[in-house]
Amino acid sequence: MNKDLSTEAKIKEAARRVFIAKGFDGCSSREIAKEAGMNVALVNYYFRSKGQLFKLIFHAAMEDFLLSMLDVFATDLALEVKMRIFIEREYDFLTNHPELPGFIINELSRGDGATFEQLDIHCRIAETGVFKDMFRAQEEGRMRKMDLVSITTLLMSNCQFPFLGRSLIKGVHQLTDEQFEQHLVVHKQYVTEMLTNYLFPQK
Amino acid sequence: MNKDLSTEAKIKEAARRVFIAKGFDGCSSREIAKEAGMNVALVNYYFRSKGQLFKLIFHAAMEDFLLSMLDVFATDLALEVKMRIFIEREYDFLTNHPELPGFIINELSRGDGATFEQLDIHCRIAETGVFKDMFRAQEEGRMRKMDLVSITTLLMSNCQFPFLGRSLIKGVHQLTDEQFEQHLVVHKQYVTEMLTNYLFPQK
DNA sequence: GTCTATATCGTGATAGAC
């Protein structure tokens, strides 16, 4: 699969896999090197240190995470439709990257180098105009009046938690992997219905 | 505060603080010993190894977490009321133990010793009769017909994520600690309203 | 029970040969 990649790219790919699976504290430089089929010296040759490499991977992960949202917001569909598609896309994206939210949240709370720094997420979301859409919809009475923080928290809670809390949900209900995947599919429908009902109430 | 505790208890308390704050991989035995005002030898004298001590702390944390839910379910209030109180209590509990869900979810997915083993959460919740209540409410048309897994996922998502994702929410919206605490108070109200509206729809 | 000292290992990072 990655036979034709450069050494540097191979290490970056391996680092991404290992860091996301085990976290910064949970793995060693040697493990990353081994995963890439290299030795430790090469990792430090290309990236100077474990910390530097981590910062690179982390910021790329944040960027992926952010972009998965932005492209839906940037469309010019009606807000109600946009929301439904957002949830759909978010579930699709997280199905392919189920460990991403946990990785980001964990490493963020570890403090350290993994900060928001220059990412300026809020501004980049604002630039899509989705916040203005919401404001207008609220003024016109189509959308429930509530602050942006609560709206995004509702969306993130219901989209991200099922993936974040996978081990917990599986454990509590003693589900197999297969049963859990199936649960996700139906849960997405409930979430879509519940959120649209609540955010865009019919008089 | 803990001057009158036994050495063993002091270590256990320190270990709880450190493990929950930094995770198993994120701390050392020495750090726990230091936090307790002891040395490493004492930690291993009482608990044999870092891993043994961790198992103890983790299972106690799971138990706390579980009990915070069970005592509400065990009451004989009407299901609709029970739900509202559950959310209220869960937010109260998590306000006092905000790092608990992240700790549990993380360490669960680390695999290792931190499993559900004999906890049998599903049975202990079932014993409170809350699942039967739900079944009856669904039969009588008071409650939306959906599977138990989805119901609990909705509850956990909306109660736990705001605490789990604290760093993410704060970062995205550039909130201060104070602003975030305030957000939690209003968010709890939205969650309560949204979930009761959805789970117990008025015809 | 509590301490110091130590054994053994794995870690991050680099020096230096090729």
Next chain:
DNA sequence: GTCTATCACGATATAGAC
């Protein structure tokens, strides 16, 4: 660029004095 060898350090865990 890539490797082997190595350094300095901190980790877990234990031995043994008191």
